[in-house]
Amino acid sequence: MAGIVSRLPFPLSGRTASASSSYALADVAYDYAIGGMPWLSAITDDRPMTRAGAEIRKDQVDQQQIPGEQSLAGWWLRSQSTFVGGAGILYQDPSTDNQYAIRFAESVGVNPWTNGTLTLLRSTSQRIGDASANRGLVLGWSDGTDRFWYAVGTALKSDTGSVTTPITWGGANTIRALASDGTNYFAADNVAVYKGAGNGAGTSWTTTGTANVALGWVKGRMMVALNHEVYETDSLGTKTKRFTHLNPSFVFTAFAEGTNAIFASGYAGAQSSIYKFVLDTSGNVPTLASGGVQTAQLPLGEIVLSMTTYLGSFVGIGTSRGFRVGTIDDNGDIQYGPLLISNLNGVQSIAAYDRFFFVAATNGIDGQSGLYRVDLGQQLAGSEVSPAARWAYATDLQAKVTGEVSSVTNFGNTDRMCFAVTGQGAYLESASTLENTGYLKTGRVRFNTLEPKLFKFVSVKTPLSLSGTVGVSVIDPGGADTSIVTISEGSSTTIENVVLTTPMTAVEWLQLKVTLGRSAGNTSKGGEVTGWQLKAMPGSVRQRVFTLPLLCFDIEKDRTGQKVGGEGRTLARLEAFEQLFARGDSVVFQDLQSDVSYLVVIDTYRFEQKAAPGNNRSNYGGVLWVELRTIADVITA
Structure with missing residues (x-):
């Protein structure tokens, strides 16, 4: 059976001038106007007009793999109880891989x-000044x-962390490269490579x-690069060009x-590459096959330095x-x-220890x-062999001076690091003394929405008996850093639901800054934080909802007895209102008696006709119920 189809008599959406227009009272004492259309009230004891607050929260289904704060009712919550994901996030917002729960902005x-x-990290001290x-x-x-060797200019020294010993290394010019086979040092200048044992x-x-000299003890042999040439040496120092x-x-x-090759990096102009030299195992003693094969090309303008x-x-x-992390396939x-x-x-x-890379951070810590530290045990993206692989990192040891970090190494067989700063000298990590102070900034907490939030409480968890101090401040979008509370040393309490007195108004996001202080009586102990939480x-x-009964008859009478209308008026007004509703745009709602108006959207409506009109359709009509939701503050008419 064929149906009759006609085009819609009005658009489904869009803005029009009439939608935002207002109505001015004239001869008829109308009570309300919606989008410029005047209406008389149909309010009675049985048909009340209501005003109510709109529901601001909606029901949600938590579909993440790990249940979290988004599954809780009431407060908007964001918390963190581990920091092993390292630095680098901007927003502390949930993501599919839950990195927000383990990462932070900076430290x-x-x-x-x-x-x-x-x-707190351990502190460093200058061991040798230069x-x-x-x-x-x-x-x-x-x-x-x-110990560690320290070469600068024409001097070579050995240092135990308490005693520095000058070494007569054999040369007289600026030392350009330094390497070791575990027992002997190899110091190179522009004349030769000099070899000595320990402090000898x-x-x-x-x-x-x-x-232009580069040295490397790799695969049980000393490799020497001179300008654009690569040499393999034997135990006597005889070079073989490879x-x-x-x-x-x-x-x-x-x-x-x-695992089965030696790598050599270098550059010419803006181009930089890494070459691979494969071991030739055909003889009794493995040697390098002549010729290098390019195994990696860096982006133009980026040069491999280490x-x-x-x-x-x-x-x-x-x-x-x-700094980049690569993998060997x-x-x-x-x-x-x-x-x-x-x-x-x-x-x-670069140096390495345990599961970490320790990376030179020239002027990179405030x-x-x-140094930076990169955690090879905490992968953040990609697979280990993926070019997109990323790893957790954060700033680490500090010299608290400026200058190029020219070299970094492990201190003997310990977990302590040593590094050199050009124009300053050599710095050694302490065995136990902590930094006097340190801080961590969280990512910006915005709950995955740009809407403003009222941040009300902060909690920070610490050990029950605190060594050192813990301070908490908040950073707002204007950049203000406002202290909230400090836990003193020896305190047995934690910061629990402390009222945030700032910012005074709703803001898009808030950032926490946690500051740790060292113990006043024990330099090996300091402040400690095990987690934080914000409540907002x-x-x-807040929106309001008006529910109004309006008269919608052919002929109506206002409160003064003035009649208005005529036959066919009801249907025309009803269709005009339905067009206004179908557009979906905001309209002006006027309370003409109170002389105030609101910007609203029409959420829903219904037209009720209680009795059928007479045969002559005398005074056809009924009551039009509308539900209006405010989207802006009151507008004075």
């Missing part, structure tokens, strides 16, 4: 790497006593003839070893733009990930120098 002087707690412009080189070693005197071991780059301007910068492999799988790549090739840490001062050196409420202007 200085604090250690987030123990699950469930935030503590104000010259020469780049310092540090290299850890041990002869039963943990060195002698010339093999010639160099250039200041590769000559086609571009004589190419300069090799670093060596590292893979390189370290670790645990047979990971490659730390320090560049002129920052089954073919022995390098797949590197995105720029993990940006630092336009460049990363000149404008001063020190929606801060949008």
Whole structure:
């Protein structure tokens, strides 16, 4: 059976001038107007007009893999009880991988790497001072006593952390590279590589003839790069050339070893590459096959300055733009990930210990120098062999001076790190003394919406008997950093539901700053935080709902007895109102007796006709019920 179809007589949505128009009273004493259409009230005892608050929350279904605060009724909550995801997030908002629950925005002087707690890092002290412009080189070693070598300018020294010993290394010019086979040092200048044992005197071991020298003890042999050439040496220092780059301007910068190959990085102009040298095992003693194969090409303008492999799988790549983590695939090739840490001062050196890379941070910690730490045990994105792989990181040890971090190393066989700052000297991590203070800033808490929020309470969990101090402040969108509360040393209480007196008004987001202080009586202990929580409420202007009964008859009479209308008026007005409703746009609702008006949307309506009109359709009509929801404050008419 065919149906009759006609086009809609009005658009389903859109803005029109009439939707936002107002009505001015004239001859008839109308009670209300909606979108410029006047109406008489149909209010009686049986048909009341109501005003109510609109529901601001909606029912939600929690479909995340891990139940969280979004599944709780009442407050809007955001909390965190571990910080092992490291720095780098802007907003502390839920995501499919729940990184917001383990990451933060930034930190200085604090250690987030123990699950469930935030503590102070150990401090550093200057062991050897040097104000010259020469780049310092540090290299850890041990002869039963943990030590490090420090080369700067024409001087080479050994330091135990308490005693510094000058070394007669054999050369007289600026030391350009420093390496070790575990027992002996190899110090290179523009004349030769000099070899010596421990603190002993060195002698010339093999010639160099250039200041562009790179050394690396890899795969049980010393590799030497001179300008654009790569050499393998034997125990006597005899060099065998293994590769000559086609571009004589190419300069090799670093060596590292893979599972079955040796890697060498370098650059020419704005182009930088990493080459692979495969071991030839056909003889009794494995040697390098002649010729290098390019295994990685860096983006144009990004130069490899340093390189370290670790645990047979990971490659730390320090560049002129920052730091990348790469992995070694089954073919022995390098797949590197995105720029993990940006630092336009460049990363000149990398060391490794436990599950971490320790990365040079030139002027990268509140404008001063020190180290970054990258956690290879905490992967944030991609698979281990994926170019998109990302890893947790944060700032680490501080020198609290400015200058290029030119070298970093492990201190002997310990978990302590040592690094050199150009123009300042060599810095060593303390065995037990903590930083005097440190802080962590959370991401911006905005509950995944741009709507304003009223932040009401903050809680910060600490050990029951606190060593050191914990301070809490809030940072608002205007940049103000306002202290909220401080827990003093020895306190047995935690910060629980402390009222936030600032910001005074609703804001889009709020950020917490937690500051830890060292114990006044024990330098090896300090403040500790195990978690935080913010409580907030929606801060949008609360909406109101008006439910009105309106007369909708052919002929109507106002309160003064004035009649208005005529036959056919009801249907015309009803259709005109339905067009207004169907547009879905906001309209002006006027209370003409009170002389106030509101910007509203028409949520719903219904027309009630209690009795059928007579045969002559005399005074056809009924009551029009409308439900209006405010979307703006009161507008004075």
